[in-house]
Amino acid sequence: MNVIEVKQLTKDYGNKKGVFDVDLTVKKGEVFGFLGPNGAGKTTTIRHLMGFIHPDKGQCFINGMDCSKQQEIIQQKLGYLPGEIAFMEDMTGIKFIKFIAEMKGIKDFSRAQELIDMFSLDPNGKIKRMSKGMKQKIGIVCAFMNDSDVIILDEPTSGLDPLMQNKFLELVLAEKEKGKTIFMSSHIFDEIERTCDRTAIIKEGHIVAVENLKTLSQSKRKSYVITFATEDMAASFAKEGYEIKETHGNQITVTHKGNVKPLIHTLDKYEVTALDVKTQSLEELFMHYYGGEDHV
Amino acid sequence: MFSMPLLKREMKASNKLLIIFIYILTIYILSMVFLYDPQKSSIMDDMAKSMPGVMKAFGMVAGTGSLVGFIASYLYGFIILMFPIVFIIILANKLVAGYVDRGSMAYLLATPNKRVKLALTQALCLWVNIVMLTAYATIALIICSALLHPGLLNIGKAIMLNLILMVLHLAVSGICFFASCISNDTKRSFTIGAGVPIIFYLIQAVANMGGKLADLKYFTLYSLFSPNDIIAGKSQIAQVLVLAVVAVVFYALGIFIFSKKDVPV
Secondary structure: OEEEEEEEEEEEEEOOEEEEEEEEEEEOOOEEEEEOOOOOOHHHHHHHHHOOOOOOEEEEEEOOEEOOOOHHHHHHHEEEEOOOOOOOOOOEHHHHHHHHHHHOOOOOOHHHHHHHHHOOOOOOOEHHHOOHHHHHHHHHHHHHOOOOOEEEEEOOOOOOOHHHHHHHHHHHHHHHHOOOEEEEEEOOHHHHHHHOOEEEEEEOOEEEEEEEHHHHHHOOOEEEEEEEOOHHHHHHHHHHOOEEEEEEOOEEEEEEOOOOHHHHHHHHOOOEEEEEEEEOOHHHHHHHHHOOOOOO | OOOHHHHHHHHHHHHHHHHHHHHHHHHHHHHHHHHOOOOOOOHHHHHHHHOHHHHHHOOOOOOOOOHHHHHHHHOOOOHHHHHHHHHHHHHHHHHHHHHHHHOOHHHHHOOOOOHHHHHHHHHHHHHHHHHHHHHHHHHHHHHHHHHHOOOOOOHHHHHHHHHHHHHHHHHHHHHHHHHHHHOOOHHHHHHHHHHHHHHHHHHHHHHHOOHHHHHHHHHOHHHHOOHHHHHHOOOOHHHHHHHHHHHHHHHHHHHHHHHHOOOOO
């Protein structure tokens, strides 16, 4: 079953800005990544999903309901973290969280308290005086506290320190275990690779690829950068029949897929001074789409 | 219809602003009532006679001699007319455009409430504040008069004066709220929401000069509020009706546009 469906979504802001014919589907229980640099159309797509803005053409649905018409029904079971942090600055953190809980009709505050503890957030100060990371934590608490089925996150880890980023990714994985559907925009490859089942890459408003991260990791070709003691050794290794990508003096880069044991056996015959592994990652894939022709 | 948590929060947030304006009104009401002298013409009357042009522009003409007439002319000609409008401009701008501009509207829209309901709640907050400010001004006027000139104030007429002024304020707030609803930033909201009431006032000031210019009164809402006519007991039904229609139309239109428009948060 598709929880989120985006069909032919088009919103033209002129000057090549906006989104054009975006088609996406997110299945129930899936964590879906949405990758692209700033200005590619991530937030515009999310604003449509939230019903904040209305499409020029096309439609979006969440749980079968039209995002621009039944927004208030969709919101009953939705958690949202905006990309820009903006609260009611005159309130304290805890008052704001309680206010949003009331607005959402949440009676049970225990989940919110759990999240506050998880992120070791001290919500008692005035929001005005809080750091970016603290504010981001408040936003995260608000997005996850109503135990919603669908969670939409716009660049969720911005402003968080590495420790909290980790905690956040753990939270996403735990929510995924519970069967939640999560849609997450990001420009950080690592967090997408660690949490998402599938990811879409958006470029200048167009979806250029939707990748399944499992198949991506299975088909991963790894590169090994091997440094030999001498150039002669490197030269004789080059004749072993491995796929050589690059030779650089006594350093050879080999691409290899699957079991590495034969490679290790071969290397055993030589004196190897250093061995580095490079994984073909989402990042490379991304660069492949983005490093293209019109990037001058 | 309305969201209680939102109303509670907004009432609390507008508290400070309301108190500031209550202070300002208190000072003016107290000093104007103090300046009234039932025996002879007061300083204000002397001023009105010595420079009728300037005073007329401010809606101040030498009164009828009664306390309520004095108040109607010198207090309701400018101070109690315009200060609450400044309050309305600030608050109306904050209630919708302020949130959209800062981006915090995203949090309100991301709750299971219709946009119409959210906007109606913000409008209600504005109405409650206007009613409270009017009620305060009326009570302050009655108390100050009772203390300084016991028995001299025609309370019925004083209340009527305030009631009709409140309807005018509601109509003006409709324009300010409309401006707030259709704007995505406070700059635009202020340009319309503060610009129109100020232009109304300038037109009114010119129209007050009389002669040919008096026809300009058809281009300002403020001419529908005539303190001296109210004191004289003239029927104000037509004026109140026009003001009520303006209020309803602008609030309805503003809320409707807000419920349909793209909110870039």
